Amino acid sequence: MPIARSMSLENIAIRPKSNSSSPSHSSQKSRQESPQLQQPCERDILLQDLDSMLRNNLRLSNKISSNMKRSFSSENIRHSKDNTFRKRSGLEGDIVTRSPPFLEFGEDNCNNDNINADNIDQDDGNCNESDDENGLLLRSEIPSQGNLDIPDESEDDDEFTNVDEIDSPLIGHLQDGKMPSQNWDKVPESDNNNNNNGRDYNLPVNDEFQKNLDKRAEEILNGTLNRTIExxxxxxxxxxxxxxxxxxxxxxxxxxxxxxxxxxxxxxxxxxxxxxxxxxxxxxxxxxxxxxxxxxxxxxxxxxxxxxxxxxxxxxxxxxxxxxxxxxxxxxxxxxxxxxxxxxxxxxxxxxxxxxxxxxxxxxxxxxxxxxxxxxxxxxxxxxxxxxxxxxxxxxxxxxxxxxxxxxxxxxxxxxxxxxxxxxxxxxxxxxxxxxGDKNLYNETKSSLYELHGLEPHKRKYGGYAKGSTKLSISPLHYRAFRDDITSRFPDYSMETTKLPIDSNDSCSLSQFLEIPRSKSSNPINMNLAIPEQHIATPFPSPPASPQLLQLSDTPRLRKSFQTNMLYPCLYPSDDENGSDALTERIKSTNEKENNENNIMFPYSIDEAATILSDNLKVKLSTKQLWQERDMFMKTERGWKSNDTDMAIEPNDSISDDDIAINYMNMSVDDYSCSMKKPIEIMKRIDSYYKDCFSSLNALVSVLLQTMESNLNNVFYKRTEVADDGGMIDLSNKDEIEKLKPYLEILRMKEISLKASSGILFVLLKWFKLNHVLKFEQLSVLLYDSRYINISMSLLNKYSENYAERVCGKIITNNGEFWATCSQYNNQYSENFISLSPNDASDIRDTMILPSLAYMLRILRKIIDSKTQRLKELPLSVGTVFKKYYRLKNLDIYHPILRIIKELTPFKNKRWKSEHMELISGVFLYEELELIDNWVTGKDIAGEINDACGQEIALRALMQFYNFRHYGSSMEALGYAEKGNLLHSEPEYSVL
Known part of the structure; x- marks a missing residue:
């Protein structure tokens, strides 16, 4: 009977028997065929040889000498048992890897790959298994002579019945030179008792990691495991x-x-x-x-x-x-x-x-x-x-x-x-x-001015909502988009518009690009959607089923979404037109009284959404100011003339929604309460400064940006080692550190100038916007035209490279010596100053650069806020730069970054969003959201980009109109002047 073996490895061949082969010659031939066996025995080579043996070089020989068994005497086996566990495992000692004895071939048998049952049957009686079944022998144990016998079927079943399941390194599981057939995950008992010697062969860990492991194990045992990640x-x-x-x-x-x-x-x-x-x-x-x-x-x-x-x-x-x-x-x-x-x-x-x-x-x-x-x-x-x-x-x-x-x-x-x-x-x-004023006075002044103009005070708090303001809000632009969508679906439904300006036909005005509501009904995607099948006058009582797509067997399956075309009104009436339903009786519609006369019913969800949004509509002071100037601009475009240049709010007059103070200089401070005097005085000082320095703002911006840009060539040195002319400076040597002091002093002066320059721009932008939004836009345009976006991003990119190291005090800086110099003129002062000085400078956190970074980020956010044309100027690596600042948690640094990310995300692809998901998640974690937020997906990107240039042009035209009306004398200093009446002027011809 042929021997039945469970072999599924590749390239297995059973060689026919040949009388001309000898064991020694067969061993040499096998080594020549397997060059891997000639290399020194190491762990990685041993594993490679074993894998090659099992998968590629596993062949069976018909002739195995019985002398092989006799060559392994009891003395050799005893010598093998005396070796340590690591030596016998292949980790130490002079070890080679060779094929098992029954896999060695004679010279004449190497070229015959034919397999038949008769050849196996003839030599069945001579098959004996070698003691070295695993193919791992010490050099001293390799026999020099003897025949190799094929093992019997009974012996083969014990060891190789599941040879296909060998899928892990075999070195660590040897017992006396043999591979155990079971309990592969256990170390032999003899090795644990005799040869291990209490040594731990696990991977070493440092002390800090070991302390963390012990601490976590103790928390698990005590049941006080805290899974929060700091x-x-x-x-x-x-x-x-x-x-x-x-x-x-x-x-x-x-x-x-x-x-x-x-x-x-x-x-x-x-x-x-x-x-x-x-x-x-x-x-x-x-x-x-x-x-x-x-x-x-x-x-x-x-x-x-x-x-x-x-x-x-x-x-x-x-x-x-x-x-x-x-x-x-x-x-x-x-x-x-x-x-x-x-x-x-x-x-x-x-x-x-x-x-x-x-x-x-x-x-x-x-x-x-x-x-x-x-x-x-x-x-x-x-x-x-x-x-x-x-x-x-x-x-x-x-x-x-x-x-x-x-x-x-x-x-x-x-x-x-x-x-x-x-x-x-x-x-x-x-x-x-x-x-x-500083930050606190700015918030107080802002609340007072909102109260003066009859607006709801604006409250903001990082990471949540301010106390007393727990409701989400919606901007007027999003509210108008929602109203347009509701009107397109339900033409008879009327939403509240008391807080919004009167709708006027501005399609012919340049100001039409200033605020464009992006409603779903105006989305170009509706042009590709199917027209409703039912006629509007005779709607079908129930919606039709989704159309069936004819799918051919030889074509790929198509994906198609069925969406409602928002350009057409809703074709289906409510479930209960008469209002006799039990649910309708319990839920009273807010507009039931005014619509019952016309016998009109709307879905409750629509009515509820409209009520929530109208109650939480937030109108900012800057928005009201922009609406007023836009109305005046449109009147002037149509040839109207107004005499309200010096319009101001009288103290005894009631302030209407359409009446916004545009000239604080004419307001008398004595007529107002004490709480209103200080804000009005600040607004007057801002008006005076803007009027007098209007023609100098461009030069001021240019000088400040040049001062900021000078920091691009700064070089920073770490405290561990300092490079100087190709050599290394020993920080323990004070004489060598003195060489860096002149450069560090220059670096400090440049960074102080950076903080002051960016601080000036930020303070002006912040207070200009509170005074009037178009003053703010005027300075923003000057910054944008002066390449502030490129300069600031270059600086942010430079400082992001060592941001964490700089904050943690690992960068060498000069913090100034004013107080130390003052102490040198008094002995007692000097002793007290030295005693208070820190011994280790590396423990001090360097926060000198943080105000500059905060100023630059806030200015950048204010310039590109809701302006797609400027948003396109941001470099492609802006997300990567912001991620470096996002590593260290600080809400004052997070806030402008996340606001920019919120503006930028809709214009990026899915890959960018997946790579910057932590920043996108930070917007939801730390920023205030609106009732309607479609900034991640759902925005009309094509429409935003197409109207971006028009928005920039319309904004500049409105600024010019505002400055001519209120600061004409300041405009004349720049060369601007009003033209005369061109209708009655005679044409002038030049003679060539």
């Missing part, structure tokens, strides 16, 4: 002003510290009793009055005032005492602010126009601007103080904001080092925050 976050809040300690430190650079000794000496010469000046306020006022005895301050008096404004640091014992002296002394200087501002203007003009003595004028400009900067910072911190209002009024009457703006414009065309443009930009930034 995201890395930044404990930082976005503000326009942080604290005196940080803001005053940003004013100075290392070269400015050389002026401290001279100012200190002048103070001790002018003030005879320094200790009394420190403690006695009356004596301090007397000395300050003496210094301001003349309108034109002397150089020594100005240096003394400079030392006083810095808190007389040589007389203080620590930083807190110096800060208290800074607050006290600068409040004492406020009564003389007018003289100080006049002196500042004269010195600044000399630095700009003078031909000689520029070094002296530049030093005096630094002294005077430093005193003003200190006063401004102290007033911002103590805004509730009564003296702050006096300071704000003094700055407003001196037109210092306008002077600084003109000064920056002149620096654009005639730049000088003596003009100290960095200090001027930083002073303008803090002065804008003082004159207009």
């Amino acid at each position: 995201e890395p976050s930044i404990d930082w809040e976005f503000k326009d002003f942080y604290c005196l300690q940080d803001e005053l430190n940003d004013w100075y650079c290392n070269s400015d510290f050389l002026k401290f000794p001279q100012s200190k000496g002048q103070f001790y010469q002018m003030v005879k009793l320094p200790e009394k000046f420190l403690k006695d306020d009356s004596y301090a006022r007397e000395m300050i009055d003496m210094l301001f005895h003349a309108s034109n301050l002397t150089d020594s008096a100005l240096m003394t005032i400079f030392f006083i404004s810095m808190g007389t640091f040589s007389l203080t014992r620590d930083m807190s005492e110096q800060l208290e002296q800074i607050r006290r002394n600068n409040l004492l200087l406020i009564p003389h602010l007018d003289t100080l501002l006049e002196n500042f203007k004269k010195i600044a003009i000399k630095c700009r126009d003078s031909r000689g003595n520029l070094k002296k004028h530049s030093s005096l400009l630094f002294y005077s601007s430093s005193v003003i900067y200190f006063i401004v910072c102290v007033c911002i911190e103590n805004r509730d103080n009564a003296k702050v209002n006096i300071t704000i009024t003094a700055f407003y009457e001196a037109r210092i904001l306008e002077f600084l703006t003109f000064y920056i414009e002149q620096w654009r065309w005639n730049s000088r080092l003596s003009m100290r443009i960095r200090n001027i930009i930083l002073l303008l930034f803090k002065l804008l925050v003082l004159q207009f």
Whole structure:
């Protein structure tokens, strides 16, 4: 009987028997056929040989000598048992891999691949199984002579009945040179007891990972497993002003510290009793009055005032005492602010126009601007103080904001080092925050103006809704789109329109592109949908079934969606026209009374949706202002003329929905309550600044963007190692770190200028929009035309490369040495300052760049908000850049990023959405949503893109119309003028 074997591997051949073959020759031939067996025995080679043996080189020989069994004596087997488990497993020792003895062939049998039952039957009686059934032998155990016998059928059934199921490495499962037939996942008992020696062969883990494993195991055992995943976050809040300690430190650079000794000496010469000046306020006022005895301050008096404004640091014992002296002394200087501002203007003009003595004028400009900067910072911190209002009024009457703006414009065309443009930009930034207000004052002013115009106060809270405002809202544009859809389906249904402007025929007006409601009925997809089969006058009582598609057997199956054509009214009436249904009696329609007379019934779901949306319609102040200017623009297009240029709200008049104050300058503050006085005063200051600086805004934007763009070539060094001219600097060596200080100081000054420049643009955009939306749009257009999108994205991309490392303090930075320099003039101050200084600088988080990033992101979001034409300017890698900032959780950084993502997502394909799903999910997690939000899918992308250019043109035309009506004199400074009546002017011909 032939031997029945369960073999399913490929390339299996049973060789016929040949008398001319010998075991030694067969062994050599087998090694020649399998070159893998000649390589050194290692774990990876062993596995490859074994796999090759089982799958490719498994052949059976008819002649197996019985001497093979005799060659394996009991001594050799005993020697095999004495080896360690790792050695016998193939992990150690001199090991080779060879085919099992019964798979070796003679030379004459290698070329015959024919298989027949007779050949197997003839040698059935000589088949014996070798002890090395697994093909794994030590070199000392390989027999040199003997015949190889084919094993009997009974022996073969025990070991190879399931040879197809071998699908894992076999090395770790050897027992005395044999492969166990079962319990493959257990280590032999003898190895556990004798050869393991308590050694752990698992993969090693570090201590931190092991602690986390132990902690998690303990939580599981105690039943206190917390599955919440903590995201890395930044404990930082976005503000326009942080604290005196940080803001005053940003004013100075290392070269400015050389002026401290001279100012200190002048103070001790002018003030005879320094200790009394420190403690006695009356004596301090007397000395300050003496210094301001003349309108034109002397150089020594100005240096003394400079030392006083810095808190007389040589007389203080620590930083807190110096800060208290800074607050006290600068409040004492406020009564003389007018003289100080006049002196500042004269010195600044000399630095700009003078031909000689520029070094002296530049030093005096630094002294005077430093005193003003200190006063401004102290007033911002103590805004509730009564003296702050006096300071704000003094700055407003001196037109210092306008002077600084003109000064920056002149620096654009005639730049000088003596003009100290960095200090001027930083002073303008803090002065804008003082004159207009910081973040908290902005929210208060906004609520007051909404109340003044009869609008619902706007509340916003990151990550949810503000307290007292738990309802979702809808914008007027989305509400109009929903109303158009309802009207197209139910023509007799009327929705509330009291909060919306009167519909006018603006199809011939350029302003038609400003606000286009994207309703479903106007979607071009309706053009491809089928027309309803039933006639409108005689609707069928029930909807027809979906049409059947004829499917041919040899054609691929087609996918087709059946949608309702929104261009046609609903063809099917309600279920109960008479209202006699039990459900209809319980659910009363809101418009039942007014529609019962006409015997008209609408579906309850439609009526309910219309009621919810109309009750939660949110109209912003900027939207009302845009509607009013658009109406005036359309009237002017039709040839109408209005005399409401100086229109203002009277205090005793009732404010209607169509009446929005467009000129705060004509409003009397005394006629309003105390809560309304401050907002109106701020609006007046904004109007005045916009009118006076309208022609200089373009130059201001250009200089600020150039200052920001200078940071593109910054180079950052990590704390671990620093490259310098191809070599490495040892950070433990202070002498080598000193080499980097000049560069780090320049880098710090550039980043401070970046923060101040972006802060100026953000403050102006924010307050301009609150005053009037078209002022905001005017500045946005200037930024867009000046390539702000490209510049800001380049900067954001650069800082995103080491954003996490920078925030965690792994980048070497210079945080300023103002307070350290002040401490050097007093021994006790120096000792206290050293004791408070951190020992490890790497533990300090560097948040100096975060305000700049927040400003740039917010400006970018404001510029491209709801403007498709500008949205197209964003680079393709914008999502990748934003994902780097999304790694560290901070809602002040998240908010502008997610708003931009919400605008950008509808215009991206599915692949982009899948790659940036975490950002899209962040919009739902941290941003406020509307009742109708179709920003992910469902928008008319083709219509948005086609109308993008028209929207930009219409917006610029409306801005020009607004500026001509209210700021005509400012427009004339740019070369614009109103044309005369062209209808009655005679044509002019030129003679060639």
